[in-house]
Amino acid sequence: MRTLTAIYLATLVAAAISGPVSAQAAELDTYVQSLRKVQPEGVGHREASYAWGQLVEQADAESLPTILAGMDGAGPLAENWLRAAVDAVAEKQVQKTGKLPIDRLEKFLAHTNHNPKARRLAYEWIARVDKDAPERLIPGMLDDPSLELRREAVARLVTAAESSAKANDNDQSKATYREALVAARDLDQVKAITEALSALNAPVDLQHHYGFVVDWQLIGPFDNRGGKGFNAIYPPEEQIDLATSYEGSAGSVSWQQHHTDHEYGEVNLNKALGKHMGVAGYAMAVFESDREQPVELRIGSENANKVWLNGEKLSEAEAYHANSAIDQYVGRGTLKKGKNVILVKICQDEQTVDWAQNWVFQLRVCDSTGKAVLAKDRGPANPKPKKAEATASADAN
Amino acid sequence: MEHSLVIHRMIAFATLLVVCAVAVSSMRAEDWPQFRGAHSNSVARGKQPPSEWSDAEGKNIAWKVKLPGKGPSSPIVVGGKVIVTASSGINQDRLHVLCFDIADGHQLWERQFWATGRTLSHPSSANAAPTPASDGQLIFAFYSSNDLACLDLDGNLKWFRGLAHDYPAAGNDVGMSSSPVVVGDVLVAQVECQGDSFGTGIDTLTGEPRWKVARPREASWASPVGMSGNTGIVLLQSPKRLSAHRITDGQQVWDYAIACDAISSPTSVGDTVFVASKGLTALKPGNEPEPETLWNAQNLQPGAASTIVDGERLYIINRAGVLNCATTADGKPTWRVRLEGEFWGTPVIVGDKMYAFNKAGKGLVVAIAADGSKGELAGGGQLDGEIQSSPAVANGAIYIRSDAHLWKIAAE
Numbered sequence: 051m052r053t054l055t056a057i058y059l060a061t062l063v064a065a066a067i068s069g070p071v072s073a074q075a076a077e078l079d080t081y082v083q084s085l086r087k088v089q090p091e092g093v094g095h096r097e098a099s100y101a102w103g104q105l106v107e108q109a110d111a112e113s114l115p116t117i118l119a120g121m122d123g124a125g126p127l128a129e130n131w132l133r134a135a136v137d138a139v140a141e142k143q144v145q146k147t148g149k150l151p152i153d154r155l156e157k158f159l160a161h162t163n164h165n166p167k168a169r170r171l172a173y174e175w176i177a178r179v180d181k182d183a184p185e186r187l188i189p190g191m192l193d194d195p196s197l198e199l200r201r202e203a204v205a206r207l208v209t210a211a212e213s214s215a216k217a218n219d220n221d222q223s224k225a226t227y228r229e230a231l232v233a234a235r236d237l238d239q240v241k242a243i244t245e246a247l248s249a250l251n252a253p254v255d256l257q258h259h260y261g262f263v264v265d266w267q268l269i270g271p272f273d274n275r276g277g278k279g280f281n282a283i284y285p286p287e288e289q290i291d292l293a294t295s296y297e298g299s300a301g302s303v304s305w306q307q308h309h310t311d312h313e314y315g316e317v318n319l320n321k322a323l324g325k326h327m328g329v330a331g332y333a334m335a336v337f338e339s340d341r342e343q344p345v346e347l348r349i350g351s352e353n354a355n356k357v358w359l360n361g362e363k364l365s366e367a368e369a370y371h372a373n374s375a376i377d378q379y380v381g382r383g384t385l386k387k388g389k390n391v392i393l394v395k396i397c398q399d400e401q402t403v404d405w406a407q408n409w410v411f412q413l414r415v416c417d418s419t420g421k422a423v424l425a426k427d428r429g430p431a432n433p434k435p436k437k438a439e440a441t442a443s444a445d446a447n
Numbered sequence: 448m449e450h451s452l453v454i455h456r457m458i459a460f461a462t463l464l465v466v467c468a469v470a471v472s473s474m475r476a477e478d479w480p481q482f483r484g485a486h487s488n489s490v491a492r493g494k495q496p497p498s499e500w501s502d503a504e505g506k507n508i509a510w511k512v513k514l515p516g517k518g519p520s521s522p523i524v525v526g527g528k529v530i531v532t533a534s535s536g537i538n539q540d541r542l543h544v545l546c547f548d549i550a551d552g553h554q555l556w557e558r559q560f561w562a563t564g565r566t567l568s569h570p571s572s573a574n575a576a577p578t579p580a581s582d583g584q585l586i587f588a589f590y591s592s593n594d595l596a597c598l599d600l601d602g603n604l605k606w607f608r609g610l611a612h613d614y615p616a617a618g619n620d621v622g623m624s625s626s627p628v629v630v631g632d633v634l635v636a637q638v639e640c641q642g643d644s645f646g647t648g649i650d651t652l653t654g655e656p657r658w659k660v661a662r663p664r665e666a667s668w669a670s671p672v673g674m675s676g677n678t679g680i681v682l683l684q685s686p687k688r689l690s691a692h693r694i695t696d697g698q699q700v701w702d703y704a705i706a707c708d709a710i711s712s713p714t715s716v717g718d719t720v721f722v723a724s725k726g727l728t729a730l731k732p733g734n735e736p737e738p739e740t741l742w743n744a745q746n747l748q749p750g751a752a753s754t755i756v757d758g759e760r761l762y763i764i765n766r767a768g769v770l771n772c773a774t775t776a777d778g779k780p781t782w783r784v785r786l787e788g789e790f791w792g793t794p795v796i797v798g799d800k801m802y803a804f805n806k807a808g809k810g811l812v813v814a815i816a817a818d819g820s821k822g823e824l825a826g827g828g829q830l831d832g833e834i835q836s837s838p839a840v841a842n843g844a845i846y847i848r849s850d851a852h853l854w855k856i857a858a859e
Contacts (some may be wrong), residue, residue: 090613092655095606099653102604126563127609130596134558134604141556141602167561201537236537369641372666373620375567 078113081105082120085131098131105135111143111150114175115158121168129167136168140175150179159187166196173199192233197419204234208243215250224252231259235420237376248435255431260376261414261422262315263335263392266308267292270323270331273299274397279330280354280368286332287358290391299329308333312412314376319396319409326409328400335392337415338426339385345423347392348377351411354397359383360390370399371406377420385415385423474583479524479839479846482578482626483793487672488714489755491797494843497858498800498812498826506828509844509855510552516543517850518575519624519791519835525581526600528555529839529846531853532588534574539566542574544588544598549841552855556602564592564611568622571835573850576624577670578837580634582651587634591623595636597654606654616642619666624710628681630673630694633657635681639667646671646683648697658697663687670712674720674732682713682720689713689722691732701732711749716756719775723749727763727778744778747771752793752837755801760819762801764790770803770813772822782821786811792837795845800825804834804847810856830854 084101088094109117117139120132143150155172158164173196177183184202192203207230214223224247231243231254244254257264272284285296295304310317319331347357347364352374356366364381398409415423474480476492483489500507516535523530527550533543540562546555566574568591577589585605588596593610611617619640627636633648644664648657663685674680679694689703707713708723715721719741720730726745730738750766761775770784788805795802801813801822814825832849839846844857 088607090609092606092608092650092653095654099605106603126561126612127607130560130563130594130607130609131604133560134596134607137558138602138604198536238537367642368616369618369620372641373567373569375620378567378620 074108075113075116078105078109078116081108082117082132085135086120086124086128088125088127088131090127102131102135106138106142109135109139111139112154114140114151114172115154118158118168118172119164121165124165129165133167133171136171136175144175144179148179150175152176152180152183156187162195166194166199169194170196170198192229195419197235200233200419201236201239204230204236204239207233208239208246211243211246215246220250224250228252251435253433253435255433256313257315258424258428258431259422260315261416261424262310263337263413263415264310264315266310266317266333266335267305268308268317268319268322268331268333269296269298269303269305270319271299271303271326271329272296272331273328274330275299275328275400277354277368277397277399279328280356280395280397282330284330284332286334286393287395290334290393300324300326305334315412315414317411319398319411320407323409325407327398327402329409330395330397331409333394333396333411333413337385337390337392339387339390339423340426341385342387343385343423344418345383345385345415346418346420347381347383347413347415348379348420349381349394349411349413350374350376350378351396352408353411354399355379355411356395357381357413358391358393360386361393368397370397371401371408374410376412377414382418475526477524477841478526478581478583479522479841480583481523481580481628482521482670483712483714483753483837484795484840486675486716487628487670487712488716488757489753489793489795489837490757491795491840493797495798495800496802496840496843496845496856498814500810500828500856502808502828502830502854507856507859509857509859511852511854512547512552512554514543514545514848514851514853515557516541516575517573518848519572520575520626520848521578521792521836522839522846522848522853523579523581523586524549524839524841524846525583525586528600529853529855530579530581530586530588531848532575532577532579532590534562534566534590539568539574540592542588542590542592542594542596544579544586544596544602546600546602547853549844549855552853558596558598558602558604560594560596560607562590562592562594563609564590564594565618565620566592567620572622572624574622576622578626580627580629582629582632585651587627587629587651589625589627589636591619593617593623593636593638595627595634595649595654597634597651605652608649608654610636610638610647611643614638614643614645617644618642621666623666624668624670626670628671628673630681631679633681633694635671635673635683635694637662637667637669637671637683639663639665639685641666646692646697648681648692648694657695660692660697660699666709668710669708672713672715675715675717680732682715684708684713684722689720689724689730691738701736701738703730703738708749710751712753714754714756714761716775721754721756721761721775723754723763727754727761727773729775729778742778744773744780746780747773747778751791755794755796757796760815762794762796764794764803768805770794770801770822772815772819781819784813784822784824786813786824791835795838795840797840797843802838802840802845804830804836804838806833806835808832808834808849810847828856 211226516533
């Protein structure tokens with residue numbers, strides 16, 4: 051955040067010392083600053099609303115990089131105020147002249163330390179007036195901090211891999227798919243690539259690719275009748291002692307080791323701890339990190355859940371059976387060097403309808419772009435061929 | 448410069464206040480400014496739209512434009528412009544507000560925003576599920592992620608709120624679809640879910656909160672409705688109750704504490720409120736903390752579509768796709784017509800015809816006898832796409848959208 055703010059200030063200083071437009075640049079900055087100051091609950095709206103109108107009226111297309119740079123270090127609300135200003139200024143200019151200052155926008159885009167959303171926005175306006183821009187710019191964005199730009203670069207590789215496969219060059223196709231897989235972050239692209247690789251007899255270990263935690267210690271059930279267990283503090287939240295038994299909601303409970311083979315790391319507590327309703331269960335994993343590093347713990351569950359890292363609560367969601375997805379809830383924390391403790395609480399309610407019977411979760415550790423962060427002691431990827439392929443292979447032998 | 452800036456700001460803000468005061472009374476008769484129209488009863492007056500159309504042949508299709516994203520949200524019509532929202536992106540986190548010229552469908556402007564709240568929803572829904580609302584001068588675009596943008600009719604941003612940014616536990620991963628409503632100079636949004644659950648009154652001019660009331664922590668997709676007759680009351684429906692609140696401060700004035708539908712919204716006409724509860728129930732609010740129950744009809748259970756009330760008759764489509772007509776006085780059924788398919792949007796009545804669109808994109812026109820004694824299928828047409836939105840009607844034209852297109856259906 052501080053780095054991005056510094057980049058914005060540097061951009062502003064550069065604009066201010068550039069000559070005759072400096073006075074205007076300073077005034078525009080006053081407006082940009084007003085937009086950056088918006089806060090929740092409508093705080094700062096009155097000033098921002100005035101500033102937005104002035105900014106859009108006074109700014110020309112040459113000012114677009116300055117407004118875009120205003121997003122560096124800005125909060126999500128301010129990003130939207132600034133985005134609307136960029137769009138209004140660019141739209142006005144394109145309607146009038148059909149042109150934008152491509153060179154200046156490309157320079158902004160090339161600076162990967164700028165806000166990824168602002169860079170994507172700059173790209174979209176470039177591409178709108180320069181039809182050659184995608185061909186020129188996207189291939190170099192395979193590892194871009196903007197996931198939307200990265201997605202387009204991955205898509206190009208997938209197309210190339212498909213062409214190689216059609217030309218019966220399977221080795222080239224596999225190599226290209228693998229390059230795409232390393233860069234891919236969006237689930238649909240990862241799925242499509244892994245399916246294609248699998249068809250080429252090059253299966254992918256998805257657990258490893260995503261960084262799903264697959265080895266857990268589980269304990270439960272504890273009481274969650276009436277939803278009261280969500281905020282109840284049961285022993286695992288106070289101390290983790292794998293040798294101790296506790297009184298649960300259905301008798302004595304003790305920690306038990308669990309490994310999931312599910313390709314997306316799903317842990318089915320109904321199977322592991324037994325089918326119960328109105329209960330809470332805990333899952334604990336030790337994660338050894340080779341260094342201190344910021345990470346995201348991303349959980350997917352249709353049950354109410356909480357996630358802690360080394361005793362610090364990173365996320366919680368008290369919702370039951372209202373959809374689930376990989377990466378549904380994101381908690382941000384820092385791994386310390388050495389052993390770290392991940393603790394998850396999963397609560398099941400008492401609904402009797404068919405669609406409310408699952409008691410399940412999946413959790414992965416990754417960086418802010420979604421790239422897996424793997425434990426130091428985790429083994430290498432272990433791709434398993436699909437059953438049909440395994441049979442075919444066995445038959446061949 | 449700072450001093451002059453402050454003066455400029457004060458002048459601008461004062462000007463805006465005057466503009467807003469004018470805006471309150473600036474709704475045009477032909478506008479369709481919000482979900483289910485100006486009076487939230489799905490009835491339009493004036494010129495009759497055509498009874499037949501064909502997307503494939505272009506028959507009575509005045510124009511058709513492509514949309515950049517999905518959305519069960521419905522179009523609105525304000526000041527000769529059609530406004531529609533959409534959402535796109537692999538995570539449905541790109542929010543669009545689009546404005547089209549009513550005459551030829553050319554796009555006048557587009558604004559985009561990034562979602563600040565949760566964007567997950569059932570695959571059949573999308574982030575752009577709530578229908579935008581307008582006071583005639585300003586547009587309020589709301590999304591399932593609880594992002595709320597206010598723009599003028601030329602696309603100038605007036606303010607942007609992230610209600611889930613303000614209250615991070617607000618969100619429903621099935622998707623939320625409650626459409627906001629403007630009552631006087633207050634925009635009312637209902638955010639009812641298992642997390643932070645509330646109704647809020649927001650100053651239309653500044654986006655600042657006027658009030659916020661806690662709501663049951665349970666998912667609801669119903670929309671707030673302003674009570675008819677300029678009462679300054681807004682109705683908030685939840686799965687367990689329907690309550691009425693003063694628009695000035697959110698204070699509850701009455702409460703009907705009986706289970707209501709979670710999707711179909713209430714309808715307020717005259718001094719009666721029709722709510723999907725125990726089938727369909729008619730309430731007459733008075734000065735008591737509970738409204739008087741006039742009648743309930745268990746055989747009139749609306750599906751997802753809301754109740755339509757036109758004069759002495761009301762209409763509901765049940766989950767089996769059967770259109771039921773009943774009298775508003777006592778809920779007594781008068782006739783039924785089996786429609787075809789599944790209905791998520793609420794039909795519209797114009798004159799003696801009802802226009803309904805099923806999920807498969809088929810439009811059905813039902814002719815209603817002048818004496819209300821019967822209704823029969825009398826036309827319609829197929830559109831290419833899945834439709835979950837409700838039609839908007841203005842000046843004899845129907846505006847309807849799918850996940851991919853927006854159509855204007857009007858006589859050639």
